[in-house]
Amino acid sequence: MLGDMLLTSALENRRHSENHDEQIQRCFPSHYMASWIDLPINAAHLRGVPEAIVAIIANQAAGTTLEPGGKQGHYPVGARIQDNELVRAFSKGVQLEGDVRASVRSDRFDEATEIGLDQLLTVRLAQFCGEAPVKARGKGEASPIPNQRPIAARATMEFREDLLTFFDCYGRNEAMPRLSLLPMMESAIAVGLVNILLSTIQIIERWSADGAVPQLSDQRSWPLFIDCSGSADFLLRDFSEQSGLLVRQQLSRLSTSLTYMRLLDCFVQTEADIPRNKLPEASPDATAWLNLLGALAIGSHEESRDAEKYFRSRCRALTEASEDEGSSDLRTDILGNEADGRRHGERLAEALTLAREEVAGGDRVLQFLSAALMTEEPNGLARRRRITLKKTSAGGRKTVDATSFVLTNTVLEYLVHRHLRRSGKGRKMQSLSLPVFLKVLHERYGFHIDQSFRNLEVPNELLQRNRRVLERRLRDLGLLVGVNDAERMKKLKARYRTVYDVEAGEAVAP
Amino acid sequence: MIESAHAQLFSAALIDLLREPTNGDVAFLRCVPSELVDALIDMPEFAVPNWTVSAVVDTPGIRRITADQAVEQREDKADPALFLIDPLRAGAGLDGIYSAAREIAEAELFGAAHEKARRKLRGKAPFLRAAQRRAERLGRRHRLTPWQVFDFLIAVDSTSPGAALSKIGLWPIALNGTPDDSELDLSAALADRLLFAQDGRSIRDRVRALLLDDPSGDQGTSLERFLRDVADRGPLHAAQALAGRPDMWLRRLQPHFSGEALQAIKLLPWRGPRGDLAKWSGLKEPDEPGGSPRLILDREAPTKDKGQLEVRWTTEPEHSPRGPSSTA
Numbered sequence: 001m002l003g004d005m006l007l008t009s010a011l012e013n014r015r016h017s018e019n020h021d022e023q024i025q026r027c028f029p030s031h032y033m034a035s036w037i038d039l040p041i042n043a044a045h046l047r048g049v050p051e052a053i054v055a056i057i058a059n060q061a062a063g064t065t066l067e068p069g070g071k072q073g074h075y076p077v078g079a080r081i082q083d084n085e086l087v088r089a090f091s092k093g094v095q096l097e098g099d100v101r102a103s104v105r106s107d108r109f110d111e112a113t114e115i116g117l118d119q120l121l122t123v124r125l126a127q128f129c130g131e132a133p134v135k136a137r138g139k140g141e142a143s144p145i146p147n148q149r150p151i152a153a154r155a156t157m158e159f160r161e162d163l164l165t166f167f168d169c170y171g172r173n174e175a176m177p178r179l180s181l182l183p184m185m186e187s188a189i190a191v192g193l194v195n196i197l198l199s200t201i202q203i204i205e206r207w208s209a210d211g212a213v214p215q216l217s218d219q220r221s222w223p224l225f226i227d228c229s230g231s232a233d234f235l236l237r238d239f240s241e242q243s244g245l246l247v248r249q250q251l252s253r254l255s256t257s258l259t260y261m262r263l264l265d266c267f268v269q270t271e272a273d274i275p276r277n278k279l280p281e282a283s284p285d286a287t288a289w290l291n292l293l294g295a296l297a298i299g300s301h302e303e304s305r306d307a308e309k310y311f312r313s314r315c316r317a318l319t320e321a322s323e324d325e326g327s328s329d330l331r332t333d334i335l336g337n338e339a340d341g342r343r344h345g346e347r348l349a350e351a352l353t354l355a356r357e358e359v360a361g362g363d364r365v366l367q368f369l370s371a372a373l374m375t376e377e378p379n380g381l382a383r384r385r386r387i388t389l390k391k392t393s394a395g396g397r398k399t400v401d402a403t404s405f406v407l408t409n410t411v412l413e414y415l416v417h418r419h420l421r422r423s424g425k426g427r428k429m430q431s432l433s434l435p436v437f438l439k440v441l442h443e444r445y446g447f448h449i450d451q452s453f454r455n456l457e458v459p460n461e462l463l464q465r466n467r468r469v470l471e472r473r474l475r476d477l478g479l480l481v482g483v484n485d486a487e488r489m490k491k492l493k494a495r496y497r498t499v500y501d502v503e504a505g506e507a508v509a510p
Numbered sequence: 511m512i513e514s515a516h517a518q519l520f521s522a523a524l525i526d527l528l529r530e531p532t533n534g535d536v537a538f539l540r541c542v543p544s545e546l547v548d549a550l551i552d553m554p555e556f557a558v559p560n561w562t563v564s565a566v567v568d569t570p571g572i573r574r575i576t577a578d579q580a581v582e583q584r585e586d587k588a589d590p591a592l593f594l595i596d597p598l599r600a601g602a603g604l605d606g607i608y609s610a611a612r613e614i615a616e617a618e619l620f621g622a623a624h625e626k627a628r629r630k631l632r633g634k635a636p637f638l639r640a641a642q643r644r645a646e647r648l649g650r651r652h653r654l655t656p657w658q659v660f661d662f663l664i665a666v667d668s669t670s671p672g673a674a675l676s677k678i679g680l681w682p683i684a685l686n687g688t689p690d691d692s693e694l695d696l697s698a699a700l701a702d703r704l705l706f707a708q709d710g711r712s713i714r715d716r717v718r719a720l721l722l723d724d725p726s727g728d729q730g731t732s733l734e735r736f737l738r739d740v741a742d743r744g745p746l747h748a749a750q751a752l753a754g755r756p757d758m759w760l761r762r763l764q765p766h767f768s769g770e771a772l773q774a775i776k777l778l779p780w781r782g783p784r785g786d787l788a789k790w791s792g793l794k795e796p797d798e799p800g801g802s803p804r805l806i807l808d809r810e811a812p813t814k815d816k817g818q819l820e821v822r823w824t825t826e827p828e829h830s831p832r833g834p835s836s837t838a
Contacts, residue, residue, distance in 0.1 A: 205742055235653065238651050238653050239653055241650065241651075242649070242652065242653065245649055245650070245706070245708070246744055248708075249707070249741075249745075250742070252710040253741060330712065330714065330715050330718070333714065333718070334712065334714050337714070339731060340714075340731055340734055340735070341731075341735050342738070350712055350714075354712060357710070358783045359783045359784060363710050366710070387650050387651075400650065400708045402650055435602070450597075451544075451598065452543065454744070454747070455743060455744025455746070455747055456744060457543065457655045457657065457658065457746075458655065459541075459616055459655045459656055459657075460540065460541035460542075460543070460616050461541060461615065461616040461617065486602070486605050487602060487605065488602045
């Protein structure tokens with residue numbers, strides 16, 4: 001029974017197995033003390049994603065790293081538990097003893113506190129560990145969190161707003177049961193990260209063409225066609241998979257553009273004749289810095305010619321070095337092809353990207369997208385299936401992964417609950433009809449349900465069917481009520497009360 | 511994008527579907543893509559005798575009305591009215607029309623329109639079927655919308671069958687007659703490799719793998735530039751951009767990737783990019799650093815554990831027929 005309890009509320013086995021002897025791969029953060037449970041060594045490098053989320057939430061206005069113990073805002077880093085609202089909500093019964101900054105055992109759980117069984121199990125697991133893990137860092141090195149925000153500023157701002165509005169309404173004072181809250185918070189992070197990553201594609205495209213990061217008002221979400229049937233309707237699934245293919249094709253170009261940025265960055269840092277005091281700030285917002293790199297790339301900066309000369313000499317040096325070794329492959333072919341009409345820096349970036357991907361065993365950006373989508377997870381945004389490509393030639397068949405975008409029940413619940421509340425002070429309730437909800441999904445996250453978009457045309461009847469499927473699912477989940485056929489009278493409603501509702505109820509009760 | 515032929519055939523299809531009206535009859539369409547509603551309603555050829563045709567959009571104009579005006583027209587029960595509704599712009603208030611008026615559904619409308627378009631293409635039915643079948647297999651499973659098929663049928667009539675292929679995502683062929691099956695296969699294979707590619711291969715790599723008959727290298731360079739220019743578009747839009755580049759069409763491009771003559775063979779290294787030995791090679795790492803890899807042949811070992819040295823290679827073209835091969 002204890003094993004089953006652990007599996008349902010505290011731990012997750014590999015491939016969601018129900019066996020008690022399977023490898024554990026995950027621990028749910030149902031209580032603050034879950035932070036005492038360490039990651040396995042081979043999973044310890046999370047590529048800076050948790051740090052990026054922390055920097056987004058902390059929203060520190062200036063500085064290259066987050067200042068610990070800062071008093072500003074509701075979500076300071078390195079502050080006391082009670083000073084950070086997000087941490088405080090998860091740390092019921094936790095008290096601090098001894099030297100908080102130096103000790104990894106200063107968190108103490110007060111056994112007299114009443115908490116849910118799921119949280120208690122997490123506390124017991126933490127106590128069994130004995131102490132919090134030491135931060136992964138080199139000997140004697142500090143490990144500050146970089147105060148760097150994604151370049152997709154609009155998507156980032158909306159992610160922060162969504163996450164904090166949702167948490168503020170449903171996460172505090174256990175307004176929502178912890179086992180419902182956690183999957184929805186994960187869904188919120190998935191929606192936000194995917195939106196940030198895919199918005200970045202368009203920003204980088206515009207940067208490559210114009211040499212400048214688009215203004216906030218010009219930043220758009222990347223369009224995704226959502227299969228509301230969750231793969232039950234194969235036609236909807238097929239169109240959603242086509243949408244997945246479009247994303248995949250664009251992402252494969254993103255790596256090269258990012259490498260080109262890094263090359264330009266390297267040129268500015270080490271070679272360019274630009275006075276240090278005239279260089280723009282690169283953090284927390286790198287827009288000005290990228291605009292400088294963009295000006296160098298498109299040739300509008302006075303150092304552009306020098307940059308091209310520098311990259312040309314690098315390309316030639318690499319080509320000559322490979323000629324000496326007598327090898328000839330695609331990368332040297334790209335480096336040596338000066339007549340292809342591209343800038344030398346672009347060719348160098350492409351060759352370096354190919355080399356890096358060969359060593360890394362694939363495209364990291366694509367892997368990040370798959371993880372951010374929480375593919376195949378019950379609260380994720382995507383499904384994957386292995387499909388066979390029909391080949392007419394003698395080579396037989398080849399299989400590839402096809403990704404379709406879905407809104408799982410948890411994602412739907414999160415989106416409805418989030419958008420039933422305003423993001424301003426007091427998080428007031430707002431009326432939300434089905435057409436308005438669809439508009440929000442479309443404009444804010446790029447989720448297309450009853451509309452086609454450029455590059456993907458979907459038959460109109462299929463779009464209508466998709467919308468009907470969504471409507472039926474929302475009704476089944478108890479999130480939609482409609483008093484008549486009029487579209488505007490189909491209203492979304494919450495299943496959970498917010499902290500504000502609970503507090504208002506308590507204030508009225510006596 | 512939309513030509514008078516589209517409007518004429520749509521009108522003809524609607525005449526067949528609506529038949530003779532009586533006063534007060536109301537019918538509507540809401541399956542026409544939003545961007546085409548304006549283009550269609552502005553064409554004088556788009557008309558159905560005895561019906562007043564209006565687009566229902568957000569602002570009134572010539573042959574355009576708003577949702578409120580549409581509701582009034584329905585309640586007046588006057589002249590028969592056909593509404594071309596743009597659901598994205600028409601706004602709320604049309605539920606009465608949706609529930610009481612006759613809807614010409616997408617399948618019904620395009621079924622009739624396709625039929626009308628096909629009648630003009632006598633003798634080309636096998637080509638049309640074969641081209642559509644191949645287009646639906648592009649990428650993995652590429653669904654065509656009724657509009658795309660309709661557009662293709664009209665293009666076959668107005669341009670040439672080879673040029674019209676780009677409307678459904680296939681690579682166009684510079685040919686006045688009708689392409690045969692092998693040419694369609696090549697067109698589909700080229701579109702699959704260059705526009706619907708599943709892997710992360712670079713554009714140069716893809717073009718190189720076509721084994722173009724291009725001694726000067728100019729065609730390859732032009733093709734690469736074209737593919738880079740359209741890289742931010744979806745495969746179908748990229749194919750449509752080919753319509754304006756006849757120098758890139760098949761027959762002018764002569765790829766040999768699907769031929770039978772072996773162009774090149776390349777042995778795969780036993781060591782991976784990180785320097786470690788591939789398992790499939792059958793070799794073991796040396797005992798001492800800097801030593802040679804070892805092949806252990808143990809005659810006493812069970813069959814499945816017996817060591818064997820494996821050599822792998824890739825060829826150009828990728829899929830060569832079995833048996834002895836000629837070289838180019």
